[in-house]
Amino acid sequence: MFDCPESEAETLSDALLEAGVLSVSVEDADLGTEAERPLFGEPGLEPETRAWARNRVVALLPDGEDPAQLLADACAASGLPEPAQWALRDVPDADWVRLTQSQFEPIAVDGRIWIVPTWHEVPDEPGTVSIRLDPGLAFGTGSHPTTHLCLAWLARQLRPGSRVLDYGCGSGILAIAARKLGAGPTVGVDIDPQAVQSTRDNARANGVEIQAELPDALPGWRADAVLANILSNPLKVLAPMLCDRVLPGGDLVLSGVLERQADEVAAVYAPWLPLTVWQARDGWVCLHGRRPAGGS
Ligand SMILES: C[S@@+](CC[C@H](N)C(=O)[O-])C[C@H]1O[C@@H](n2cnc3c(N)ncnc32)[C@H](O)[C@@H]1O
Numbered sequence: 001m002f003d004c005p006e007s008e009a010e011t012l013s014d015a016l017l018e019a020g021v022l023s024v025s026v027e028d029a030d031l032g033t034e035a036e037r038p039l040f041g042e043p044g045l046e047p048e049t050r051a052w053a054r055n056r057v058v059a060l061l062p063d064g065e066d067p068a069q070l071l072a073d074a075c076a077a078s079g080l081p082e083p084a085q086w087a088l089r090d091v092p093d094a095d096w097v098r099l100t101q102s103q104f105e106p107i108a109v110d111g112r113i114w115i116v117p118t119w120h121e122v123p124d125e126p127g128t129v130s131i132r133l134d135p136g137l138a139f140g141t142g143s144h145p146t147t148h149l150c151l152a153w154l155a156r157q158l159r160p161g162s163r164v165l166d167y168g169c170g171s172g173i174l175a176i177a178a179r180k181l182g183a184g185p186t187v188g189v190d191i192d193p194q195a196v197q198s199t200r201d202n203a204r205a206n207g208v209e210i211q212a213e214l215p216d217a218l219p220g221w222r223a224d225a226v227l228a229n230i231l232s233n234p235l236k237v238l239a240p241m242l243c244d245r246v247l248p249g250g251d252l253v254l255s256g257v258l259e260r261q262a263d264e265v266a267a268v269y270a271p272w273l274p275l276t277v278w279q280a281r282d283g284w285v286c287l288h289g290r291r292p293a294g295g296s
Helices: 006-019 067-078 096-101 145-157 173-180 193-205 232-237 239-244 259-269
Strands: 002-005 023-028 054-060 107-109 113-116 129-132 164-167 186-189 211-213 223-229 246-258 276-281 284-290
Touching (some): 002 006, 006 023, 006 054, 129 173, 145 173, 145 276, 145 284, 164 173, 173 193, 173 223, 232 239, 232 246, 232 259, 239 246, 239 259, 246 259
Parallel strands (some): 113 129, 164 186, 164 223, 186 211, 223 246
Antiparallel strands (some): 107 113, 276 284
């Protein structure tokens, strides 16, 4: 562990990984002091600056490696001076799998849905549906407020037998919830092939039928409920296509939108349908609009 200036943090981190350390984390060396300078970025996007004025670089070394040699190798490779001071501490062995798993407890949504990691018992509560889901490579474990908002909408508003489109399906959590709550044919779409595969795997593990595809696979597929939990900018770009996917009389549900972005997103969708804030949670909103019945 050592401190370094902003200009060196990323280069030294990369060089340490090249030199053979197991992991590197960079923290604000001024954390908790008056000099602390928080870095903000829109969730899901990198902040513009990726290091602080003074950075604490913490590297995890494999057993038996010489820390002085690793640091010297990393500095030589990156052409940077060796830090004047560094510290070493033992990391006691632990059951890391159990420790990681203990951070993921079952999540309840609206008294209707449980998201349950596979290492937990499914809660025995009549009238609820349970989704088996482990944290994986695709976004969507139910812990994020935007996922929670969309799940709550499904729990309260989904009409039985509805065709559902989960656009930006990630882990498939919304599509799986929809099916378990009584949806009819359900499709998940994602730009990320890993998310498409996750949705297929998670649907199978939950015993529900969902067709998961990349965006261009089902161009004309329309639904009674279209949900898209992405971010405000892509949602604005996707407006014509998403609105076209909603059947007459159907619902459009958007999240991934911050409270302060709601009006701007609603204005972009206004030519197709009126969007209003359905619910808010931790600074995020869920927008809802219904397409007039009787159109084409
Ligand atoms: C915030 S995650 C939402 C995952 C899940 N639906 C949920 O509610 O937790 C957004 C997902 O949208 C996908 N995505 C982003 N832009 C997209 C686009 N233009 N078309 C389709 N999917 C997109 C991302 O790959 C990611 O899986």
